[in-house]
Amino acid sequence: MRIARFSIDGTVGFGVVEADRDQGGEPVLDIIKGHPFAAFERSGRRVPLSKVRLLPPVLPSKIVAVARNYREHAAELGNAVPDVPVTFFKPSTSVVGHGDPVAYPRISSDVHHEAELAVVIGRLCRDVPRERARDVILGYTCANDLTARDVQRREGQWARAKGFDHSCPLGPWIETDLDPADLAIMCTVNGEQRQLGRTSEMVRTVEDLIVHVTESMTLLPQDVILTGTPAGVGPLHVGDEVAVTIEGIGTLTNKVVKRD
Template structure:
């Protein structure tokens, strides 16, 4: 099931996306009563997806991100795979949705794309054992861990490099039909202005989804709607104002954003 968060006629809600994308649209959204973190009812009201504005599929209290979780990406950055996961945060204010602009930060001259599989948490959880990790997942979405690479090189903490406003596009919706095993073998691609930059598979992750949930929840409680970014494959590269960047993950969808210059 594909669950989207949307706005139409001044109303914000959740809906189930149905159908397949075609040249004339093809996708529709059925509004749900309630929210996806509890039992909900389908309202029967359907609207063409083209008539709504898709918002970030969730509003996380925090985005917990993992660095250097693909060997080839670690290598292209001149690093080794760490002995334990590199964990950092992106604030809730960094989150934007599909179609929203990524604003090039004024303090950076080198901004990169990083296509990532995002895990969306469905229930409050702490100290999760590996065998229960699947139970706390609502689903998966596409993410772009936009990074001010020059700032990352010069500042020991990555708060500004990774956490600036609009640096965490998420979307277009949450796919709930995948289990961790299926989500761990998906093609992931990034294009810039239609040109392929990144292409890999989530199976290349050094540490898998369940292991990451165990590791993170040993230290902190995750809340419904929180997001885990699982790392990026090799091929990261520069973005410039005017570029259109798209992250596509097999079985989930495509997240597209345009980079703009700050006014």
């Protein structure tokens, strides 16, 4: 099931994205009553997807990101794979959705794209055992862990380099029926392929990361775990269109603009 968060005529809600058989397979949004983090019903109101604005699929209290979880990406930046997962936070204010502009931060002249599989948490959880890790997941979406690489190098810690406004595009929706073990993940810039990998190349699996994160903190519904990026990261410039595509989910697209 694909669940999108949307806005139409000033109303914000959630809906199930599916093909309309009566309209030649044109995607429609079947609006739901309530929200997807509890039992819900479909309202029966169906709206063409083209008529709504897609919003970030969740509003997380926190985004927990994992660094150097692909060996080739660690190597391309001259880093070793750490013995334990290296995690960092991106603030809720970093989140934007599919189609939203990404403002180039004034603090940087070297912002890089990082295509990632994002795990959306579906229930409050902590100290999750590995065999129960899938039970706390609502689904998966595409993410772009935008990074001010020069700031990261200069400051030695990543709060500003990874947490600037618009640095965490998420979308276009949440896919709930998906095995994340071996999915193709790709990033293009202006239609040119930059990154191509598979989630099977991750050093730590989704289950490993949920166990690790929840050993130290409580995750809430809508929280997000970013699982790392494959090799091929590189710079973005004002005017670029960057797209993250993940097999079984879809494509997250954003345009880089000059900050006002």
